[in-house]
Amino acid sequence: MTTALTATAAPAARGPRGLLWTVLRVHRTALVFWALALITATAVLIWMYAIGDEARRGMSACAEPVAVDGLPSCASVEAITAVDTYRTYIALIAAALSYASFPVAAWAGGALIGRELESGTARLAWTQSVSPTRWLAAKLAVPAALLTAGAGTIALLNLWTRQDDPSLVGDWYYPDAFIVTGPTVVAYPLAGLALGALAGLLLHRALPAAGLGFAAALVLYNVLERSRDDLWPTVTRVDEGGLELPRSAWQMHWDGETRATFHPESHFWPLQYVETGILLAVAAAATLAAFQILRRRTP
Template sequence: MTALDAAPTAARRRLAPRGLTWSVLRLHRTALYVGGAALVAFAAAMVWMYVIGDTARASTGPCITPAPCFEMTASTFDDTTYRRIVSRTAEALSYLMFPVAAWAGGALIGRELESGTARLAWTQSVTPLRWLAAKLAVPALLLTAGTTTAVLLNVWARQDGGPDLALDWYSTDTFITTGPTAVTYALAGLALGALAGLVTKRALPAAGLGFAAALAFFNLMDWYRWHLWPTSSGTASGPDGYQLPQTALHMSSGYVLTSGERREGALLCTNLPSPGCLKEGDVAARYTDFHPQSHHWPLQLMDAGIALALAALATVVAFWLLRRSTPSRG
């Protein structure tokens, strides 16, 4: 082989991943292939959604006369398909943290500790902390890139995000998949799964524990999410109360007394007063607390920040546990 022939070969070797990065990619190439195929399928679904979007929206538009109204509001292939794709892809992306947590606990960490593969790697001039750093950094980068791409495609395909087709902005699946929350949830799942693997040191229990931890976090945030940002409030003195914007999320409502006190869920006295009801003369107005659609991004950033903090905390604890269990290796 001449020097000219050897130069391209040497350049290719320098560009190819080596060391721990390459070993992580090679060992978990099946997960990489599955994730790549899922992203391609997701992208194809988003392109199809974008293509049929205009026709689907036209079928839900306002009516002018009774006859066209019947034709326009009838279910069509395009709007039915659009709704189905929106629902299924949003579910898949918002629940991504569950399989990630189970895989991280079972295959990424738990299986290698259980089989002794990790300890074998530690004898090959690879410290435990460096091993764990590579184990987390490589999938974290791939998850961030893939999930960010999926979220951007989802927002692009939804276009105006009209609730008639794309569901309300505050529904759980829609909210998670239209901002950075989806990305940070996937990273939280990765960190929780890795921590579960280090705690149990066995593949199957780690997968179950990682999944359970992700499920607990998901449900906690689903319940507490709307309390992360102050609500807006509207008052009205009419009998119908304050009329919410169509896209607003109702949180609570009640009466404002002449004293300025607010009573949530109270009842006005009628001809037959009951204990605890309010007299009409004591009521100044009705109030409603709600989240307008403009609160989407503040809530997104708060939710994503908590998930990212959880991922960081779980990662720190994982490194601490590994260092504590292998003090002589560092």
């Protein structure tokens, strides 16, 4: 008598799998924080758009101490509140986006790379049929995609909310306004990510790498902010009859009468493209250096 034996197949694993999913799962706390920040920023910007007209009315002509000749009272609580609220929250969003590269660099150096090298988690992954190069590529690709999508979305919402009104949100050359209204808003976090990852691979320790990544992003930010006006040739105008520049001009030098050196508003995009190019070059160089270091330190 022959007994037929039937092998019982192991139940198939359910849910997403693979290296990319592993990166998301390991860093789910950062992912949740990033998602909450995006949701909050989106809600605030939609709210600012909704009160934008009221805020602009608050900036229009008014009468003091009481409303006369059809003008609203300058003491109108509603108008004052709308203007202050609009300016405050737009400034907060702009500052958060402008300085996003700092926490990104610290997180990349400390949690994304440094902690896993310090604890040995990375080497364990390399023994599980995941090469060091593929491990680092996934570590960088996932946050890079999320940062690009998130920062890009908030930047577009920010432009929609501002409606090109410098009286409420500041002129185009203000540091925060400049960064959050062009492609630099995405390039800065990407540069911070690459610099933080490089710091993690150099130090192999979470806290020192976080500090080094933060410091590198801070230096990069300050160098570019101080040299921004030199990234594109300025315009010099001489008028013996008396010179008056438009408000939108970013003045570099003005003798008060006949001669002025400045950036017109038309220089916004050239300056944006040059600064973005520098940031992406830094990100590319730091990423290349990170892969080179990894190859030299692993078999």
